[in-house]
Amino acid sequence: MGLIDTSLEVLKLASKIANPELVQAATRANIEALELSGKNLELRQRAEELENQVKELKAQLLLTGEVFREGDLVFREGEQRGYCSRCWDVERKLVHIVSMGAGGRSGHNGCPQCKTFYNFGHVGNPRMK
Numbered sequence: 492m493g494l495i496d497t498s499l500e501v502l503k504l505a506s507k508i509a510n511p512e513l514v515q516a517a518t519r520a521n522i523e524a525l526e527l528s529g530k531n532l533e534l535r536q537r538a539e540e541l542e543n544q545v546k547e548l549k550a551q552l553l554l555t556g557e558v559f560r561e562g563d564l565v566f567r568e569g570e571q572r573g574y575c576s577r578c579w580d581v582e583r584k585l586v587h588i589v590s591m592g593a594g595g596r597s598g599h600n601g602c603p604q605c606k607t608f609y610n611f612g613h614v615g616n617p618r619m620k
């Protein structure tokens with residue numbers, strides 16, 4: 492039985508005894524139990540948010556050790572294609588550079604996220620030749 496159920500039970504018993512002071516005290520206890528329950532829920536949600544933030548930050552920290560910059564692009568060890576340096580610098584997000592020219596013309600590579608264009612054809616990892 493939880494705190495709210497217990498305090499409701501106390502309130503019912505107090506009503507049976509028909510002591511007005513006891514009913515008042517039991518009612519206050521019930522209201523306080525409800526408030527505590529609401530605060531508990533808020534705190535649990537906040538804890539979950541913070542846990543998720545910690546997970547995100549850990550993942551970003553791991554990535555920071557794996558990426559390197561070469562020219563205008565960012566690369567990740569063991570991956571062929573380059574990432575947008577703007578998205579990495581500003582948001583710590585790895586977004587692959589893709590061909591964005593009309594009909595896939597070379598030399599029109601860009602970031603699909605922030606629409607930054609990179610004016611060169613080769614976007615491959617220089618450490619993977």
Ligand SMILES: [Zn+2]
Nearest residue numbers: 575578602605
């Ligand atoms: Zn970008």
